[in-house]
Amino acid sequence: MDEIALIQAARDGDLDSFNRLVLAYQDLIYNHAYRMLGEEEAADDAAQSTFISAYNHIKSFRGGSYKAWLLRIVTNACYDELRRRKRRPTVPLEPLDDTGEEVESAKWMVDPGIQPEEQLQQAELRRAIQHCLDNLPGDFRATVIMVDVQGLDYFEAAEAIGKPIGTIKSRLARARLRLRDCLNGFAELLPAGFRLGLG
Amino acid sequence: MKYQMSSRDYEQISAYLDNQLSEKDRAFFEARLKAEPELRNELHEIDKTRMLVHSLPRLRAPRNYYIKAVPVPVRPTLRLAPVFGITSAVASVLLALVIFGSTFLQSVQPVAMAPAIPKVQATQAIQQEVQSSAALPEATTEAPPLMMTAPRQEASPTLEIGGTQTIEIGIATPTTIYLYAYLPTSTPENIVTMNGEQVDANRMLCEEYYGGAAYPTLTTQNDCPTPTQTPTSTPSSSMPGQKVQVSSSPTPTETPTSTETPTETPTATATPTSSPTPSPSPTPSPTEMPPAIEKVIPTNEAASPPAGLTAPNAAVDTGAPTPAGQEQAVSSSQGPNVSFVNYLLLTVELSLAAIAIIAGIVAIIFRVRAGR
Numbered sequence: 001m002d003e004i005a006l007i008q009a010a011r012d013g014d015l016d017s018f019n020r021l022v023l024a025y026q027d028l029i030y031n032h033a034y035r036m037l038g039e040e041e042a043a044d045d046a047a048q049s050t051f052i053s054a055y056n057h058i059k060s061f062r063g064g065s066y067k068a069w070l071l072r073i074v075t076n077a078c079y080d081e082l083r084r085r086k087r088r089p090t091v092p093l094e095p096l097d098d099t100g101e102e103v104e105s106a107k108w109m110v111d112p113g114i115q116p117e118e119q120l121q122q123a124e125l126r127r128a129i130q131h132c133l134d135n136l137p138g139d140f141r142a143t144v145i146m147v148d149v150q151g152l153d154y155f156e157a158a159e160a161i162g163k164p165i166g167t168i169k170s171r172l173a174r175a176r177l178r179l180r181d182c183l184n185g186f187a188e189l190l191p192a193g194f195r196l197g198l199g
Numbered sequence: 200m201k202y203q204m205s206s207r208d209y210e211q212i213s214a215y216l217d218n219q220l221s222e223k224d225r226a227f228f229e230a231r232l233k234a235e236p237e238l239r240n241e242l243h244e245i246d247k248t249r250m251l252v253h254s255l256p257r258l259r260a261p262r263n264y265y266i267k268a269v270p271v272p273v274r275p276t277l278r279l280a281p282v283f284g285i286t287s288a289v290a291s292v293l294l295a296l297v298i299f300g301s302t303f304l305q306s307v308q309p310v311a312m313a314p315a316i317p318k319v320q321a322t323q324a325i326q327q328e329v330q331s332s333a334a335l336p337e338a339t340t341e342a343p344p345l346m347m348t349a350p351r352q353e354a355s356p357t358l359e360i361g362g363t364q365t366i367e368i369g370i371a372t373p374t375t376i377y378l379y380a381y382l383p384t385s386t387p388e389n390i391v392t393m394n395g396e397q398v399d400a401n402r403m404l405c406e407e408y409y410g411g412a413a414y415p416t417l418t419t420q421n422d423c424p425t426p427t428q429t430p431t432s433t434p435s436s437s438m439p440g441q442k443v444q445v446s447s448s449p450t451p452t453e454t455p456t457s458t459e460t461p462t463e464t465p466t467a468t469a470t471p472t473s474s475p476t477p478s479p480s481p482t483p484s485p486t487e488m489p490p491a492i493e494k495v496i497p498t499n500e501a502a503s504p505p506a507g508l509t510a511p512n513a514a515v516d517t518g519a520p521t522p523a524g525q526e527q528a529v530s531s532s533q534g535p536n537v538s539f540v541n542y543l544l545l546t547v548e549l550s551l552a553a554i555a556i557i558a559g560i561v562a563i564i565f566r567v568r569a570g571r
Contacts, residue, residue, distance in 0.1 A: 019265045030260040044261060051264045129251055147217070148252040154219055173206065173213040180248040 007066055010058050018058065022051050025067065028150065029074050035145045036078035038134045046081060050074040068160040071150070075142050075161065082138050125186075132182035140175035147172055204241055212242050216249060280565035287558035294551035301544045 003024075009017035029050050034043035050073045061069055133141055139161075146157040147168075157172075158165045214220045215228050232239050 015266060015268050022264050022266065026260040026264050027257065029264075031258040034258050035255070040261070047260060048264050051266060055266045125251075126255060129255060133252075144252060148249050149255055151253075154217065169210050169214055169219070170206070172217075173209040176213055176245050176248050176252075177209050179252065180244050183248060183251065 003066060007058075007061065010055075011061070018055055021066070025070055026051070028067065029070055032071060032145060032150060033074050033078055035130070035133060035149055036075070036138075036141060037081055038130055042081055046074055046077045049077050053077075065156055065159055068152075068156050071146065071152075071160040072162060078142070079138055128183065128186040129179075132179050132186075135182055136175055136178060140171050140178065143168060143171040144175040144179065148176075204237070208238065208241070209245070212238075212245050215242070216246055280562050280569060283558045283562035283565065287555050287562060290551050290555035290558060294548060294555060297544065297548055297551060301541075301548070 003021070006017045006021050010021060026047065030043055030047040033046040033050070034040065037043050037046065050070065053073050054070060133145070136144065142161060143157060146152045146160055147154070152160065154165050154168050158168045161168065163171075211220065211224070211228055215225065220228060232242065
């Protein structure tokens with residue numbers, strides 16, 4: 001059953017068809033929410049609220065890219081969470097491992113195929129990139145995540161964000177420039193082939 | 200010195216890396232890359248940044264976000280959208296009915312309000328008068344009969360008086376009564392009475408008639424001459440007595456629809472020189488000819504006979520008021536009631552229109568919200 005038929009069945013009230021669409025897009029939505037918020041629990045909440053909202057408003061979907069439609073919902077949910085954080089800033093509690101030390105990355109993010117030293121370097125690099133993403137404004141962050149993380153083209157990103165393509169180009173260019181400047185501070189963490197020049 | 204890149208340059212770099220430049224722009228940018236090493240350095244750094252971000256792993260959802268159907272007791276809610284829609288439709292229908300009804304009533308009212316064409320039924324008394332007046336001395340010229348029709352502005356042709364200057368009184372047709380306002384000099388006294396009270400009453404009725412709602416544009420100034428007002432077209436007004444105007448129809452059997460204008464009430468009695476009761480003279484001389492009667496006041500004529508024909512017979516007098524006169528009196532009293540009804544209808548129409556519009560808008564809003 002193709003996506004269009006599933007969507008039509010879901011619009012007609014078929015819950016199974018909708019859950020099949022959930023299964024197809026939940027990783028994408030969760031990944032996007034995590035990159036936007038930087039936290040697993042917040043990303044989990046945002047993903048769940050996204051699919052609940054999508055089910056409640058499935059009849060308002062009038063065609064086009066279903067992926068862009070879902071990304072728009074999750075982006076708005078992330079914006080709401082970011083605004084809530086600004087009003088009530090919190091210090092996230094890092095999870096503890098068996099030794100009582102803080103776990104800096106989720107277990108499912110660990111690639112068992114590489115050496116521990118490399119795992120540590122990769123983990124630190126990801127943290128640095130995520131740290132630089134977190135320092136971007138919300139609209140810049142969403143744009144660079146959609147294009148550079150999710151792999152959307154300019155048209156899909158414009159549809160998901162709800163802005164013109166010219167705005168997408170401008171935000172993307174400025175977001176990459178800021179990321180470049182932010183990652184320059186983590187030069188020692190960057191692999192040899194990815195080390196950026198200073199000026 | 201570090202090369203200063205503009206925001207436009209960084210946009211072109213990002214678009215170039217994402218293959219979003221047109222052919223023309225791509226060629227131009229590549230030419231710049233060859234010529235500007237700083238631009239190349241920035242391009243490489245942005246490209247590495249993009250790749251670093253792209254290298255972030257694709258995370259998997261920690262769990263499935265399936266939607267589970269949980270039976271929830273549904274509270275019976277009142278669907279407001281159909282309620283407002285039906286309300287709007289009903290209000291629209293009622294508004295249409297009210298507008299149609301008011302339009303229909305207004306089209307009927309003027310017929311009822313306007314003074315009817317005074318086709319006074321020929322009573323026996325009037326017939327007697329006519330017959331008796333027919334026995335008057337023959338005049339070489341016929342008196343123009345007083346046509347009892349709706350008042351008209353155009354002046355009737357002037358009466359040409361011949362040599363003898365006598366005016367015959369015509370005989371009324373079965374359907375139309377001709378009331379002759381001109382008093383032949385030889386008119387018997389039992390038919391013609393010129394007294395001041397009758398003239399004043401006629402003038403008052405004339406003013407009331409023209410000042411009523413039926414003919415608001417007409418003024419009483421010219422149509423209801425005062426005692427000092429002279430008739431508009433009078434070949435000779437030297438004749439003492441009334442100044443009565445009648446239509447200049449030569450034949451007494453003409454239909455009332457011929458060109459007639461409202462007559463002025465005889466005001467001869469108001470003139471200082473006129474005597475209340477003109478003395479009958481044998482033959483009117485040219486200088487003594489009464490002025491040509493131009494206008495006819497149908498209602499006044501119907502309400503009260505002209506001064507010239509006031510007879511002792513009560514049947515002719517206002518003792519038997521005509522329907523037109525009654526309608527004239529009734530119409531004036533119905534003015535305020537009509538205005539109230541009109542205002543009431545207008546209020547009802549506006550209320551229904553407001554209800555229809557507001558209910559319709561609310562119904563649309565509810566439906567849009569339900570659709571979302």
